[in-house]
Amino acid sequence: MDRFIIHGGHPLRGDIVIGGAKNSALKLLVAGLLTPEKLVLDNVPRIADIRTMRRLLEQHGLTVEDISGDGGTLSIGGEITNTEAPYNIVSKMRASILVLGPLLARCGEARVSLPGGCAIGTRPVDLHLKALETLGAKITLENGYIHAEAPNGLKGERVILPFASVGATENLLMAATLARGRTEIVNAAREPEIGDLVGCLNAMGARITGIGTGKLVIDGVEGLHGARYRVMPDRIECGTYACAAAITGGELRLVGGQVEHLGAVVRALEEAGVEMVQEEGAVRVQRTGALRGVDIMTEPYPGFPTDMQAQFMALLSVAEGASMVTETIFENRFMHVPELNRMGARINVHGSSAIIRGVHSLSGAPVMATDLRASFSLIIAGLAAHGETILSRVYHLDRGYEAVERKLAQCGAHIERVSD
């Protein structure tokens, strides 16, 4: 198992290229199930979750080719020969549940392992299942698997989501592209990655309107065709490196980053004394003065993203004054707190809120990654801490961040990966 060794105290300066968004690319790959023709995706991030998704699609019978030879451009095509998504892949990566809608729409049936909970919460999929049932699917749960059938195809309906779930919106959206008639998704999630999925599906011949709003309207078509589409830049990676620049008092150009996707993160960083400016083709980030405490609450887009909560908390741990961070999306997303406290932070958790009392400095320590974003929050703390931080279980990080040690080291960080 790999570890990172970080020696803190070196301001980050230079350019970091922001890769394609994990949370978009995964769904765009799944969209390849909706057509036998070739879907070519550019700007695909080279991360473990994408490799897992490739394996899942390949075991459904599709061919995934690495056209660029470096994993950045993939083509997906071929016929579906197997409609089962097995436990060993779904339990590894929850986004696998997204094959359910497309398999059902294309093949009239699917068997997908129930994903179960994960480190950050129980994460049920009831909204996905209810939404597909509204389109006429018959769903049963047996032996840990979801069995969905729609032998006569799906039929468009109005679906009101009780919560703007990202995954339920995406599953339903993909299924509805091939349903008979019109589907309306009311209270749809508005995350930019959903807009990217709609953009790709429309390029494949789908008829979807309402991008960026809480109401998506899908007019079903007979079939989708091949297309070429570029994955949007990863707004969470961009926000993550912004926190890293800010905590070290450095200045970064985040190449390919887009301030408009960051919404509430930009405002929160500004309040904390960090400036993010959109320039041509890059976001420039630097501190404007001392870091100040800020209160934030995670919310669906355009609110503050839960996927930025841990990284922002690391920054607040050395800000002047007190901050309160309230997590409203996942019930167990504070596992970085005890690890940050081992590095000298003063954070108390009360239910779904964490109170952070800013300290003057952090000190390096051996710490353990518990999930993807929590891992990066410990790197951010390690970059500012005195002494050595050893971060173990780096595989969590490799799920979603590409070439972390290279990107940071070329901007002045002292970080190396050690394999046991």
Ligand SMILES: CC(=O)N[C@H]1[C@@H](OP(=O)(O)OP(=O)(O)OC[C@H]2O[C@@H](n3ccc(=O)[nH]c3=O)[C@H](O)[C@@H]2O)O[C@H](CO)[C@@H](O)[C@@H]1O
């Ligand atoms: C691969 C991917 O894109 N993952 C993102 C996606 O996850 P994901 O699509 O799983 O997130 P959702 O928006 O669906 O989940 C939000 C909340 O709704 C609950 N819920 C969801 C579905 C359901 O059927 N029933 C239910 O109760 C979840 O347990 C959670 O508490 O959006 C999250 C919220 O922005 C992000 O943190 C994840 O990084």
Ligand SMILES: C=C(OP(=O)(O)O)C(=O)O
């Ligand atoms: C929680 C995340 O991903 P997933 O939904 O794949 O677990 C994330 O990207 O922070």
